[in-house]
Amino acid sequence: MTLAVRESAPATSRRIARKVLGHDAGAYLFLAPWLIGIFVLTVGPALGSLYLSFTRFDLITEPRFVGLANYTRIFTNDAKFLAAMKVTFTYVLLAVPLKLIFALSVAIVLNKGLRGLTVYRALFYLPSLLGGSVAIAVLWRKIFAKDGLFNDVLSTFGIDGVSWIGDPDYALYTLVVLSIWQFGSPMIIFLAGLRQIPQDLYEAASLDGASKRRQFWKITLPLLTPIIFFNAIIQTIEAFKAFTPAFIISEGTGGPVNSTLFYTLYLFQEAFSYFRMGYASALAWILLVIIACFTAVSFISARYWVHYEE
Amino acid sequence: MKSDAAAHVPGTPRRGAFGSLATHAVLIGVSLVMVYPLLWMIASSLKPDSEIFNSASIFPAHPNLSAYARGWYGLKVSFGKFFTNSAVIAVLAVIGNVMSCSLAAYAFARLRFRGRNFWFAIMLGTLMLPYHVTLIPQYVLFLNLGWVDTFLPLVVPKFLAADAFFIFLMVQFFRGIPRELDEAAIMDGCGPWRIYWKIMLPLAVPALATAAVFSFIWTWDDFFAPLIYLNDMESYTFQVGLRTFVDSSGQSDWSGLFAMSVVGLVPIFVMFIFFQRLLIDGIATTGMKR
Incomplete structure (x- = not known):
């Protein structure tokens, strides 16, 4: 095993570390609360308000599209x-x-x-x-x-x-x-x-x-x-x-x-x-x-x- | 901190004792202007109303605490209730922020996954986004969920790491923790969760504490969100209660209003006293806004 001989001990552990810490699914589990937040509280609402800005909306009746009228x-x-x-x-x-x-x-x-x-x-x-x-x-x-x-x-x-x-x-x-x-x-x-x-x-x-x-x-x-x-x-x-x-x-x-x-x-x-x-x-x-x-x-x-x- | 003599650079003319004294005089003057309004507020809360008007003195002639009793029960719901509400919300916000932000920060700082740079850029982008852009759809969402007049709109976002600032703060800190520790732990058979729990969190206590203290203060001080989500007086936070007090009896009862203002500042002041170092280092290293 020439590879093992050439690799120093820290390099080996680094390689194993990469393997353990390199799982996509595992990482996204850590990220899950933030990701949910990003979609539900930030990106979704931001796009929502962009749409609403072209409407007339009073919370009670459905938003009505008015084009650029607000602007x-x-x-x-x-x-x-x-x-x-x-x-x-x-x-x-x-x-x-x-x-x-x-x-x-x-x-x-x-x-x-x-x-x-x-x-x-x-x-x-x-x-x-x-x-x-x-x-x-x-x-x-x-x-x-x-x-x-x-x-x-x-x-x-x-x-x-x-x-x-x-x-x-x-x-x-x-x-x-x-x-x-x-x-x-x-x-x-x-x-x-x-x-x-x-x-x-x-x-x-x-x-x-x-x-x-x-x-x-x-x-x-x-x-x-x-x-x-x-x-x-x-x-x-x-x-x-x-x-x-x-x-x-x-x-x-x-x-x-x-x-x-x-x-x-x-x-x-x-x-x-x-x-x-x-x-x-x-x-x-x-x-x-x-x-x-x-x-x-x-x-x-x-x-x-x-x-x-x- | 160096003394004047130690800071002296050889070859430059030595600033005399007078120069140093003059600087101190100016700084003490500035300090006084800075702190005087606060002292005046505390003094005024101890004065009868007749004495507040046309008196810049910070020494009440006849100090008494009656304004505190009057202010505390000045609205139909007592300030005790508002205080408890604010404390509950702030504590939940602290737990939510520390948990969710540290999870995300660990992923950004240590894990390797597809899309990491993309999501990291998104995270930085949200730091700059004014909350007004998401305000109305969020309100519609929480309204439809039946969450208006509950604490949920104020607390749930914290559990979803909505305060990206703290993610940023923790990423910076996690990156400074030596990787050898993770690698050693992996050799011992630890997975990412054990590393997060047994190595990162214990070593990141200063960063977590900074985030916790700032979360507490910002949530305690928050006025906008409670103002729009809490309409029932029973659910008011201290800030919203204080605002209602200004509008109702604040014109006539200055000392009562000042007394409640002082009470509202006490938790922040306590944080300041106990965590001053943490707050100042936190600002100095990450450049927080307040």
């Missing part, structure tokens, strides 16, 4: 859709960059090797963890109310604040602030990324006389671009899906004057307040396309600004 109406004759798009894009384009800039700035300061890093990190992370709760949305509503905490603080500086939640010019910005307040989780990812940057790069740069500022622009930032990209994608998708704070702060209306009518809130209203399930399905597919486009553009643009090391 035509959304794009040509739906002021609330336009309002929701405006609100959502304003929110995404403000909240995501501000949150990431803040997260990165704090991460850089924390990465200087200060004492008490773990305490600061925990404190900054806590709001991220709690932030999804209804309780926090309630708190926000009270902080930015006419007689809330924020105006109390302003009044000590002699400023007489308005009801920030009740004013259509400001309501959305209180939600942007709420999002920035939850900068902790991207910060932790940035911190982990900063620690991956080899210290000798900075030492070499210092020896060459590069200033701290130059080191930041030439070493830290380029090497961090993959992490920035990752955080930006995750946070953007999350921001598009934001629902709870807007729902609680506006009592489900998206008010005042549609100023907090997040896209998801509008979709919820169409589906579960007015039972226009076909229309809401069309809205859902438009959201999917928007998110997909955003992600695709990000990935294409990444080729020009994200630095990957070989």
